[in-house]
Amino acid sequence: MRAAFGTTFDVEGVYLNTPSIGVPPRPVVDAVAASVAAWGRAETAPAGFDEAVASARRSYAALVGMPETAVASGTVVSALVALVAGALPARSRVLVAEREFTSVTFPFAAAGHEVVEVPVAALPEQARGADVVAVSVVASADGALVDLAALRAAVGPETLVVLDATQCLGWLPADVSWADAVVAAGYKWLLSPRGAAWMAVSDRLAARLVPAQAGWYAGGWDAIYGLPLRLHDDARRFDLSPAWLAQVGAAIALPWLAGLDAGVVHDHAVGLANRLRAGLGMPPGDSAIVSVRREGAAERLAAAGIRAAARDGAARLGFHLHNTADDADAALEALSGGAAAAR
The missing domain is CATH 3.40.640.10 (Type I PLP-dependent aspartate aminotransferase-like (Major domain))
Structure with missing residues:
Protein backbone atom coordinates (compact mmCIF):
# COMPACT_ATOMS: atom_id res chain seq x y z
CA MET A 1 0.00 0.00 0.00
CA ARG A 2 1.35 3.44 -0.96
CA ALA A 3 0.00 6.85 -0.01
CA ALA A 4 0.41 9.68 -2.52
CA PHE A 5 -1.46 12.82 -3.53
CA GLY A 6 -4.16 12.32 -0.95
CA THR A 7 -5.06 8.75 -1.88
CA THR A 8 -3.66 5.22 -1.71
CA PHE A 9 -2.40 2.72 -4.26
CA ASP A 10 -2.20 -1.05 -3.75
CA VAL A 11 1.19 -1.24 -5.45
CA GLU A 12 3.73 -3.85 -4.38
CA GLY A 13 7.24 -3.72 -5.77
CA VAL A 14 8.42 -1.29 -8.42
CA TYR A 15 5.89 -0.55 -11.15
CA LEU A 16 7.18 1.73 -13.93
CA ASN A 17 4.82 0.68 -16.70
CA THR A 18 2.15 3.38 -16.60
CA PRO A 19 2.70 4.12 -20.33
CA SER A 20 1.26 0.64 -20.92
CA ILE A 21 -1.33 0.34 -18.12
CA GLY A 22 -1.88 2.82 -15.32
CA VAL A 23 -2.27 1.76 -11.69
CA PRO A 24 -5.59 3.02 -10.31
CA PRO A 25 -5.86 4.52 -6.84
CA ARG A 26 -7.82 2.52 -4.30
CA PRO A 27 -11.08 4.53 -4.65
CA VAL A 28 -11.21 3.68 -8.36
CA VAL A 29 -10.72 -0.02 -7.60
CA ASP A 30 -13.38 0.12 -4.91
CA ALA A 31 -15.91 1.84 -7.18
CA VAL A 32 -15.47 -0.68 -9.97
CA ALA A 33 -15.56 -3.61 -7.54
CA ALA A 34 -18.76 -2.29 -5.98
CA SER A 35 -20.32 -1.94 -9.42
CA VAL A 36 -19.34 -5.48 -10.35
CA ALA A 37 -20.80 -6.75 -7.07
CA ALA A 38 -24.04 -4.86 -7.68
CA TRP A 39 -24.20 -6.33 -11.19
CA GLY A 40 -23.79 -9.80 -9.68
CA ARG A 41 -26.72 -9.11 -7.35
CA ALA A 42 -28.89 -7.93 -10.26
CA GLU A 43 -29.00 -4.45 -8.76
CA THR A 44 -27.91 -2.48 -11.83
CA LEU A 260 -4.77 18.04 -8.52
CA ASP A 261 -2.19 20.78 -8.91
CA ALA A 262 -0.96 20.00 -12.43
CA GLY A 263 2.38 21.69 -11.86
CA VAL A 264 3.08 19.65 -8.75
CA VAL A 265 2.16 16.42 -10.55
CA HIS A 266 4.43 17.32 -13.46
CA ASP A 267 7.37 18.17 -11.22
CA HIS A 268 6.93 14.92 -9.29
CA ALA A 269 6.82 12.68 -12.36
CA VAL A 270 9.48 14.45 -14.43
CA GLY A 271 11.68 14.89 -11.36
CA LEU A 272 11.75 11.13 -10.79
CA ALA A 273 12.43 10.52 -14.48
CA ASN A 274 15.33 12.98 -14.35
CA ARG A 275 16.67 11.31 -11.21
CA LEU A 276 17.01 8.13 -13.24
CA ARG A 277 18.44 9.98 -16.25
CA ALA A 278 21.09 11.65 -14.10
CA GLY A 279 22.15 8.34 -12.57
CA LEU A 280 22.52 6.85 -16.04
CA GLY A 281 24.55 9.79 -17.32
CA MET A 282 21.73 10.98 -19.56
CA PRO A 283 20.86 14.67 -19.97
CA PRO A 284 17.75 15.90 -18.14
CA GLY A 285 14.51 15.72 -20.04
CA ASP A 286 11.00 17.14 -19.95
CA SER A 287 9.12 13.84 -20.03
CA ALA A 288 7.85 11.40 -17.42
CA ILE A 289 8.81 8.61 -19.82
CA VAL A 290 12.43 7.43 -20.01
CA SER A 291 13.70 5.37 -22.92
CA VAL A 292 16.90 3.47 -22.10
CA ARG A 293 18.86 2.10 -25.04
CA ARG A 294 21.34 -0.18 -23.32
CA GLU A 295 22.11 -3.76 -24.14
CA GLY A 296 19.88 -6.03 -22.06
CA ALA A 297 18.17 -3.14 -20.26
CA ALA A 298 14.68 -4.62 -20.38
CA GLU A 299 15.99 -8.01 -19.27
CA ARG A 300 17.88 -6.51 -16.31
CA LEU A 301 14.80 -4.65 -15.16
CA ALA A 302 12.68 -7.78 -15.40
CA ALA A 303 15.28 -9.83 -13.51
CA ALA A 304 15.12 -7.27 -10.70
CA GLY A 305 11.34 -7.56 -10.55
CA ILE A 306 10.83 -4.07 -11.95
CA ARG A 307 7.84 -3.85 -14.23
CA ALA A 308 8.53 -1.76 -17.33
CA ALA A 309 8.19 -2.35 -21.07
CA ALA A 310 10.30 -2.94 -24.15
CA ARG A 311 9.40 -0.56 -26.94
CA ASP A 312 11.12 0.25 -30.23
CA GLY A 313 14.33 -1.53 -29.22
CA ALA A 314 14.65 0.13 -25.80
CA ALA A 315 13.47 -0.28 -22.23
CA ARG A 316 10.64 2.16 -21.54
CA LEU A 317 9.92 3.36 -18.01
CA GLY A 318 7.24 5.77 -16.85
CA PHE A 319 6.95 7.64 -13.55
CA HIS A 320 3.56 8.63 -12.19
CA LEU A 321 1.77 9.54 -8.96
CA HIS A 322 2.44 6.34 -7.02
CA ASN A 323 6.17 6.30 -7.78
CA THR A 324 8.93 7.40 -5.40
CA ALA A 325 12.65 8.16 -5.40
CA ASP A 326 13.21 4.60 -4.20
CA ASP A 327 11.62 3.34 -7.43
CA ALA A 328 13.96 5.47 -9.54
CA ASP A 329 16.96 4.27 -7.53
CA ALA A 330 15.91 0.62 -7.85
CA ALA A 331 15.69 1.02 -11.62
CA LEU A 332 19.10 2.70 -11.67
CA GLU A 333 20.63 -0.12 -9.64
CA ALA A 334 19.16 -2.72 -11.97
CA LEU A 335 20.30 -0.88 -15.10
CA SER A 336 23.77 0.04 -13.89
CA GLY A 337 24.53 -3.20 -12.07
CA GLY A 338 25.50 -1.36 -8.89
CA ALA A 339 23.99 0.45 -5.95
CA ALA A 340 22.43 3.79 -6.79
CA ALA A 341 24.24 6.69 -5.23
CA ALA A 342 22.26 8.53 -2.60
CA ARG A 343 20.98 11.83 -3.88
Whole structure:
Protein backbone atom coordinates (compact mmCIF):
# COMPACT_ATOMS: atom_id res chain seq x y z
CA MET A 1 0.00 0.00 0.00
CA ARG A 2 1.35 3.44 -0.96
CA ALA A 3 0.00 6.85 -0.01
CA ALA A 4 0.41 9.68 -2.52
CA PHE A 5 -1.46 12.82 -3.53
CA GLY A 6 -4.16 12.32 -0.95
CA THR A 7 -5.06 8.75 -1.88
CA THR A 8 -3.66 5.22 -1.71
CA PHE A 9 -2.40 2.72 -4.26
CA ASP A 10 -2.20 -1.05 -3.75
CA VAL A 11 1.19 -1.24 -5.45
CA GLU A 12 3.73 -3.85 -4.38
CA GLY A 13 7.24 -3.72 -5.77
CA VAL A 14 8.42 -1.29 -8.42
CA TYR A 15 5.89 -0.55 -11.15
CA LEU A 16 7.18 1.73 -13.93
CA ASN A 17 4.82 0.68 -16.70
CA THR A 18 2.15 3.38 -16.60
CA PRO A 19 2.70 4.12 -20.33
CA SER A 20 1.26 0.64 -20.92
CA ILE A 21 -1.33 0.34 -18.12
CA GLY A 22 -1.88 2.82 -15.32
CA VAL A 23 -2.27 1.76 -11.69
CA PRO A 24 -5.59 3.02 -10.31
CA PRO A 25 -5.86 4.52 -6.84
CA ARG A 26 -7.82 2.52 -4.30
CA PRO A 27 -11.08 4.53 -4.65
CA VAL A 28 -11.21 3.68 -8.36
CA VAL A 29 -10.72 -0.02 -7.60
CA ASP A 30 -13.38 0.12 -4.91
CA ALA A 31 -15.91 1.84 -7.18
CA VAL A 32 -15.47 -0.68 -9.97
CA ALA A 33 -15.56 -3.61 -7.54
CA ALA A 34 -18.76 -2.29 -5.98
CA SER A 35 -20.32 -1.94 -9.42
CA VAL A 36 -19.34 -5.48 -10.35
CA ALA A 37 -20.80 -6.75 -7.07
CA ALA A 38 -24.04 -4.86 -7.68
CA TRP A 39 -24.20 -6.33 -11.19
CA GLY A 40 -23.79 -9.80 -9.68
CA ARG A 41 -26.72 -9.11 -7.35
CA ALA A 42 -28.89 -7.93 -10.26
CA GLU A 43 -29.00 -4.45 -8.76
CA THR A 44 -27.91 -2.48 -11.83
CA ALA A 45 -29.84 -0.79 -14.63
CA PRO A 46 -28.56 0.99 -17.75
CA ALA A 47 -29.72 4.43 -16.67
CA GLY A 48 -27.78 4.06 -13.45
CA PHE A 49 -24.53 4.54 -15.37
CA ASP A 50 -25.49 7.84 -16.99
CA GLU A 51 -24.03 10.00 -14.23
CA ALA A 52 -20.70 8.19 -14.39
CA VAL A 53 -20.50 8.89 -18.13
CA ALA A 54 -21.42 12.53 -17.56
CA SER A 55 -18.93 12.96 -14.71
CA ALA A 56 -16.06 11.51 -16.74
CA ARG A 57 -17.01 13.71 -19.71
CA ARG A 58 -17.03 16.87 -17.55
CA SER A 59 -13.64 16.06 -16.10
CA TYR A 60 -12.11 15.24 -19.46
CA ALA A 61 -13.31 18.62 -20.68
CA ALA A 62 -11.63 20.26 -17.70
CA LEU A 63 -8.38 18.39 -18.32
CA VAL A 64 -8.15 19.50 -21.97
CA GLY A 65 -9.56 22.99 -21.43
CA MET A 66 -12.50 22.61 -23.81
CA PRO A 67 -16.27 22.80 -23.27
CA GLU A 68 -18.12 19.77 -21.99
CA THR A 69 -20.44 20.07 -24.98
CA ALA A 70 -17.43 19.50 -27.26
CA VAL A 71 -16.54 16.09 -25.78
CA ALA A 72 -17.56 12.80 -27.35
CA SER A 73 -17.29 9.62 -25.29
CA GLY A 74 -16.03 6.39 -26.80
CA THR A 75 -14.13 3.24 -26.00
CA VAL A 76 -10.81 3.38 -27.91
CA VAL A 77 -8.75 6.09 -29.59
CA SER A 78 -8.74 4.54 -33.07
CA ALA A 79 -12.53 4.51 -33.37
CA LEU A 80 -12.71 8.20 -32.49
CA VAL A 81 -9.89 9.13 -34.86
CA ALA A 82 -11.71 7.15 -37.56
CA LEU A 83 -14.56 9.66 -37.35
CA VAL A 84 -12.08 12.38 -38.34
CA ALA A 85 -10.55 10.28 -41.10
CA GLY A 86 -14.00 9.58 -42.52
CA ALA A 87 -14.87 13.27 -42.67
CA LEU A 88 -11.97 14.28 -44.91
CA PRO A 89 -12.00 14.68 -48.68
CA ALA A 90 -10.52 11.73 -50.56
CA ARG A 91 -6.71 11.52 -50.57
CA SER A 92 -6.24 14.26 -48.00
CA ARG A 93 -2.63 14.86 -46.99
CA VAL A 94 -2.14 13.85 -43.35
CA LEU A 95 1.17 14.72 -41.69
CA VAL A 96 2.25 12.47 -38.80
CA ALA A 97 5.39 11.86 -36.77
CA GLU A 98 7.72 9.01 -37.63
CA ARG A 99 7.00 5.93 -35.52
CA GLU A 100 3.67 7.42 -34.45
CA PHE A 101 1.35 5.13 -32.51
CA THR A 102 -0.75 3.31 -35.07
CA SER A 103 -4.10 4.09 -33.42
CA VAL A 104 -3.43 7.59 -34.77
CA THR A 105 -2.07 6.69 -38.21
CA PHE A 106 -3.99 3.57 -39.21
CA PRO A 107 -7.47 5.18 -39.36
CA PHE A 108 -6.20 7.74 -41.90
CA ALA A 109 -4.26 5.16 -43.91
CA ALA A 110 -7.21 2.75 -43.94
CA ALA A 111 -9.46 5.54 -45.23
CA GLY A 112 -7.15 5.96 -48.22
CA HIS A 113 -5.55 9.27 -47.29
CA GLU A 114 -1.96 10.21 -48.07
CA VAL A 115 -0.19 9.76 -44.73
CA VAL A 116 3.25 11.36 -44.65
CA GLU A 117 5.71 10.55 -41.85
CA VAL A 118 8.33 13.13 -40.80
CA PRO A 119 10.59 13.45 -37.73
CA VAL A 120 8.60 14.88 -34.84
CA ALA A 121 10.90 17.91 -34.66
CA ALA A 122 10.11 18.69 -38.30
CA LEU A 123 6.33 18.64 -37.89
CA PRO A 124 5.91 22.39 -37.32
CA GLU A 125 7.99 23.47 -40.31
CA GLN A 126 6.11 21.12 -42.65
CA ALA A 127 2.63 21.56 -41.20
CA ARG A 128 1.43 24.41 -43.42
CA GLY A 129 1.16 22.22 -46.51
CA ALA A 130 -0.92 19.52 -44.84
CA ASP A 131 -4.67 19.10 -44.70
CA VAL A 132 -4.33 17.45 -41.28
CA VAL A 133 -1.56 17.17 -38.71
CA ALA A 134 -2.11 14.18 -36.41
CA VAL A 135 0.39 13.57 -33.62
CA SER A 136 0.77 12.33 -30.07
CA VAL A 137 1.60 15.14 -27.65
CA VAL A 138 3.96 12.68 -25.97
CA ALA A 139 5.31 9.82 -28.06
CA SER A 140 4.45 6.34 -26.84
CA ALA A 141 7.76 4.77 -27.82
CA ASP A 142 10.20 7.11 -26.08
CA GLY A 143 8.30 9.94 -24.37
CA ALA A 144 9.38 12.67 -26.82
CA LEU A 145 7.23 15.81 -26.66
CA VAL A 146 5.95 17.60 -29.73
CA ASP A 147 6.57 21.38 -29.72
CA LEU A 148 2.94 22.45 -29.37
CA ALA A 149 3.65 26.18 -29.46
CA ALA A 150 5.66 25.86 -32.67
CA LEU A 151 3.03 23.63 -34.23
CA ARG A 152 0.24 26.04 -33.34
CA ALA A 153 2.16 28.94 -34.85
CA ALA A 154 3.00 27.02 -38.02
CA VAL A 155 -0.27 25.46 -39.13
CA GLY A 156 -2.24 27.18 -41.83
CA PRO A 157 -5.80 28.38 -41.23
CA GLU A 158 -7.28 25.44 -43.14
CA THR A 159 -5.16 22.74 -41.51
CA LEU A 160 -6.88 20.51 -38.97
CA VAL A 161 -4.83 19.50 -35.93
CA VAL A 162 -5.54 16.19 -34.20
CA LEU A 163 -3.70 15.61 -30.92
CA ASP A 164 -3.50 12.26 -29.16
CA ALA A 165 -3.14 13.14 -25.48
CA THR A 166 -3.14 9.55 -24.21
CA GLN A 167 0.47 9.68 -22.98
CA CYS A 168 0.29 13.22 -21.55
CA LEU A 169 -3.03 13.77 -19.78
CA GLY A 170 -2.57 13.06 -16.10
CA TRP A 171 0.97 14.45 -15.75
CA LEU A 172 1.72 17.12 -18.37
CA PRO A 173 0.20 20.61 -18.06
CA ALA A 174 -0.14 21.68 -21.69
CA ASP A 175 -2.47 23.94 -23.63
CA VAL A 176 -4.21 21.67 -26.11
CA SER A 177 -7.47 23.60 -26.23
CA TRP A 178 -6.63 25.20 -29.60
CA ALA A 179 -6.56 21.87 -31.47
CA ASP A 180 -9.42 20.62 -33.60
CA ALA A 181 -9.47 17.24 -31.88
CA VAL A 182 -7.94 16.09 -28.60
CA VAL A 183 -8.35 12.36 -28.11
CA ALA A 184 -7.19 10.14 -25.27
CA ALA A 185 -7.64 6.67 -23.85
CA GLY A 186 -8.26 6.44 -20.12
CA TYR A 187 -6.36 3.30 -19.13
CA LYS A 188 -2.85 4.72 -18.95
CA TRP A 189 -2.04 8.00 -17.17
CA LEU A 190 -5.74 8.69 -16.51
CA LEU A 191 -5.82 5.58 -14.29
CA SER A 192 -9.16 4.25 -15.52
CA PRO A 193 -10.21 0.81 -16.73
CA ARG A 194 -9.66 0.02 -20.38
CA GLY A 195 -12.76 0.75 -22.43
CA ALA A 196 -13.13 4.49 -21.86
CA ALA A 197 -11.84 7.11 -24.30
CA TRP A 198 -12.83 10.65 -25.21
CA MET A 199 -12.41 13.16 -28.01
CA ALA A 200 -12.95 16.90 -27.71
CA VAL A 201 -13.62 18.58 -31.04
CA SER A 202 -13.61 22.17 -32.29
CA ASP A 203 -16.77 23.67 -33.73
CA ARG A 204 -15.35 23.66 -37.25
CA LEU A 205 -14.43 19.98 -37.08
CA ALA A 206 -17.71 19.00 -35.43
CA ALA A 207 -19.56 20.57 -38.35
CA ARG A 208 -17.72 18.23 -40.72
CA LEU A 209 -17.93 14.98 -38.75
CA VAL A 210 -20.50 12.38 -39.68
CA PRO A 211 -21.76 10.34 -36.71
CA ALA A 212 -21.21 7.17 -38.69
CA GLN A 213 -21.02 4.99 -35.57
CA ALA A 214 -24.20 6.41 -34.04
CA GLY A 215 -26.30 4.08 -31.96
CA TRP A 216 -29.03 4.75 -29.46
CA TYR A 217 -26.66 6.42 -26.99
CA ALA A 218 -25.87 9.16 -29.52
CA GLY A 219 -29.52 10.13 -29.33
CA GLY A 220 -30.37 9.27 -25.73
CA TRP A 221 -33.26 7.54 -24.07
CA ASP A 222 -35.79 8.98 -26.53
CA ALA A 223 -33.95 7.40 -29.46
CA ILE A 224 -33.83 3.70 -28.67
CA TYR A 225 -36.42 2.51 -31.19
CA GLY A 226 -37.33 3.37 -34.74
CA LEU A 227 -36.71 6.21 -37.15
CA PRO A 228 -36.37 9.07 -37.87
CA LEU A 229 -32.73 9.72 -36.98
CA ARG A 230 -32.57 11.88 -33.86
CA LEU A 231 -29.25 12.66 -32.22
CA HIS A 232 -27.97 14.99 -29.55
CA ASP A 233 -27.17 18.47 -30.88
CA ASP A 234 -23.72 18.64 -29.27
CA ALA A 235 -20.69 16.33 -29.41
CA ARG A 236 -22.70 13.58 -27.71
CA ARG A 237 -24.04 12.75 -31.18
CA PHE A 238 -20.64 11.15 -31.80
CA ASP A 239 -20.82 9.01 -28.64
CA LEU A 240 -20.45 5.28 -28.66
CA SER A 241 -22.55 3.29 -26.23
CA PRO A 242 -20.38 3.24 -23.10
CA ALA A 243 -18.51 0.36 -21.54
CA TRP A 244 -20.21 0.82 -18.21
CA LEU A 245 -17.62 -0.50 -15.78
CA ALA A 246 -14.86 1.49 -17.46
CA GLN A 247 -16.93 4.65 -17.05
CA VAL A 248 -17.55 3.88 -13.38
CA GLY A 249 -13.81 3.91 -12.79
CA ALA A 250 -13.23 6.97 -14.96
CA ALA A 251 -15.90 8.87 -13.04
CA ILE A 252 -13.71 8.56 -9.94
CA ALA A 253 -10.26 8.87 -11.51
CA LEU A 254 -10.75 11.84 -13.84
CA PRO A 255 -12.38 14.27 -11.37
CA TRP A 256 -9.62 13.48 -8.87
CA LEU A 257 -6.87 14.04 -11.45
CA ALA A 258 -8.51 17.23 -12.67
CA GLY A 259 -8.50 18.55 -9.10
CA LEU A 260 -4.77 18.04 -8.52
CA ASP A 261 -2.19 20.78 -8.91
CA ALA A 262 -0.96 20.00 -12.43
CA GLY A 263 2.38 21.69 -11.86
CA VAL A 264 3.08 19.65 -8.75
CA VAL A 265 2.16 16.42 -10.55
CA HIS A 266 4.43 17.32 -13.46
CA ASP A 267 7.37 18.17 -11.22
CA HIS A 268 6.93 14.92 -9.29
CA ALA A 269 6.82 12.68 -12.36
CA VAL A 270 9.48 14.45 -14.43
CA GLY A 271 11.68 14.89 -11.36
CA LEU A 272 11.75 11.13 -10.79
CA ALA A 273 12.43 10.52 -14.48
CA ASN A 274 15.33 12.98 -14.35
CA ARG A 275 16.67 11.31 -11.21
CA LEU A 276 17.01 8.13 -13.24
CA ARG A 277 18.44 9.98 -16.25
CA ALA A 278 21.09 11.65 -14.10
CA GLY A 279 22.15 8.34 -12.57
CA LEU A 280 22.52 6.85 -16.04
CA GLY A 281 24.55 9.79 -17.32
CA MET A 282 21.73 10.98 -19.56
CA PRO A 283 20.86 14.67 -19.97
CA PRO A 284 17.75 15.90 -18.14
CA GLY A 285 14.51 15.72 -20.04
CA ASP A 286 11.00 17.14 -19.95
CA SER A 287 9.12 13.84 -20.03
CA ALA A 288 7.85 11.40 -17.42
CA ILE A 289 8.81 8.61 -19.82
CA VAL A 290 12.43 7.43 -20.01
CA SER A 291 13.70 5.37 -22.92
CA VAL A 292 16.90 3.47 -22.10
CA ARG A 293 18.86 2.10 -25.04
CA ARG A 294 21.34 -0.18 -23.32
CA GLU A 295 22.11 -3.76 -24.14
CA GLY A 296 19.88 -6.03 -22.06
CA ALA A 297 18.17 -3.14 -20.26
CA ALA A 298 14.68 -4.62 -20.38
CA GLU A 299 15.99 -8.01 -19.27
CA ARG A 300 17.88 -6.51 -16.31
CA LEU A 301 14.80 -4.65 -15.16
CA ALA A 302 12.68 -7.78 -15.40
CA ALA A 303 15.28 -9.83 -13.51
CA ALA A 304 15.12 -7.27 -10.70
CA GLY A 305 11.34 -7.56 -10.55
CA ILE A 306 10.83 -4.07 -11.95
CA ARG A 307 7.84 -3.85 -14.23
CA ALA A 308 8.53 -1.76 -17.33
CA ALA A 309 8.19 -2.35 -21.07
CA ALA A 310 10.30 -2.94 -24.15
CA ARG A 311 9.40 -0.56 -26.94
CA ASP A 312 11.12 0.25 -30.23
CA GLY A 313 14.33 -1.53 -29.22
CA ALA A 314 14.65 0.13 -25.80
CA ALA A 315 13.47 -0.28 -22.23
CA ARG A 316 10.64 2.16 -21.54
CA LEU A 317 9.92 3.36 -18.01
CA GLY A 318 7.24 5.77 -16.85
CA PHE A 319 6.95 7.64 -13.55
CA HIS A 320 3.56 8.63 -12.19
CA LEU A 321 1.77 9.54 -8.96
CA HIS A 322 2.44 6.34 -7.02
CA ASN A 323 6.17 6.30 -7.78
CA THR A 324 8.93 7.40 -5.40
CA ALA A 325 12.65 8.16 -5.40
CA ASP A 326 13.21 4.60 -4.20
CA ASP A 327 11.62 3.34 -7.43
CA ALA A 328 13.96 5.47 -9.54
CA ASP A 329 16.96 4.27 -7.53
CA ALA A 330 15.91 0.62 -7.85
CA ALA A 331 15.69 1.02 -11.62
CA LEU A 332 19.10 2.70 -11.67
CA GLU A 333 20.63 -0.12 -9.64
CA ALA A 334 19.16 -2.72 -11.97
CA LEU A 335 20.30 -0.88 -15.10
CA SER A 336 23.77 0.04 -13.89
CA GLY A 337 24.53 -3.20 -12.07
CA GLY A 338 25.50 -1.36 -8.89
CA ALA A 339 23.99 0.45 -5.95
CA ALA A 340 22.43 3.79 -6.79
CA ALA A 341 24.24 6.69 -5.23
CA ALA A 342 22.26 8.53 -2.60
CA ARG A 343 20.98 11.83 -3.88
